Amino acid sequence: NAGVTQTPKFRVLKTGQSMTLLCAQDMNHEYMYWYRQDPGMGLRLIHYSVGEGTTAKGEVPDGYNVSRLKKQNFLLGLESAAPSQTSVYFCASMEARYGYTFGSGTRLTVV
Amino acid sequence: AQTVTQSQPEMSVQEAETVTLSCTYDTSESDYYLFWYKQPPSRQMILVIRQEAYKQQNATENRFSVNFQKAAKSFSLKISDSQLGDAAMYFCAYRSADNFNKFYFGSGTKLNVKP
Numbered sequence: 001n002a003g004v005t006q007t008p009k010f011r012v013l014k015t016g017q018s019m020t021l022l023c024a025q026d027m028n029h030e031y032m033y034w035y036r037q038d039p040g041m042g043l044r045l046i047h048y049s050v051g052e053g054t055t056a057k058g059e060v061p062d063g064y065n066v067s068r069l070k071k072q073n074f075l076l077g078l079e080s081a082a083p084s085q086t087s088v089y090f091c092a093s094m095e096a097r098y099g100y101t102f103g104s105g106t107r108l109t110v111v
Numbered sequence: 112a113q114t115v116t117q118s119q120p121e122m123s124v125q126e127a128e129t130v131t132l133s134c135t136y137d138t139s140e141s142d143y144y145l146f147w148y149k150q151p152p153s154r155q156m157i158l159v160i161r162q163e164a165y166k167q168q169n170a171t172e173n174r175f176s177v178n179f180q181k182a183a184k185s186f187s188l189k190i191s192d193s194q195l196g197d198a199a200m201y202f203c204a205y206r207s208a209d210n211f212n213k214f215y216f217g218s219g220t221k222l223n224v225k226p
Binding site for chain 1: 115120144146148153154155156157158161202204206211212214216217218219
């Protein structure tokens with residue numbers, strides 16, 4: 001049982017480039033989330049999804065887009081990367097009564 | 112809005128000793144969940160323990176236990192018989208019982224375990 005899988009694990013982008021982070025879960029969870037983790041700031045919610053075909057904005061959505069075309073996948077896109085988007089990105093899925101199951105994170109550096 | 116505060120950026124404990132990590136939160140809700148997550152250097156976020164606000168009994172998971180004080184809005188984590196593998200960042204988190212997307216994290220406490 002893989003749980004939550006994030007790809008890629010590391011990436012370096014140049015300013016202005018685009019990329020997509022993939023999150024896949026095999027637990028049949030309805031809820032999926034994208035967070036970013038910055039030093040001293042804990043985790044901040046970027047976007048989330050409460051089911052297939054749905055997405056919604058979190059606390060820090062600017063500069064990101066998401067899609068949930070299939071229940072098991074939640075994609076995070078950066079259309080034009082900026083240095084301020086250098087961070088560690090976590091995907092999580094959740095069953096209603098419990099906490100999150102997290103992926104192992106993606107370290108993104110924008111130069 | 113809900114906030115979660117971890118006032119100890121870093122702590123140290125001797126191997127086999129006991130350490131307590133503090134967490135306070137602010138909420139106007141009566142029903143919610145509280146969590147402690149561990150993040151070792153591998154970066155993986157691992158659920159350590161969970162507490163439901165309507166349960167008065169403190170949650171326990173092996174060497175990990177919590178002291179949940181609802182009136183004081185306090186949720187501390189006690190690690191007994193500390194092991195080298197316990198060294199990690201620990202995050203306290205709050206989640207609304209009604210709105211699953213209201214999930215707030217503290218800024219973390221780095222725990223060092225000395226041999």
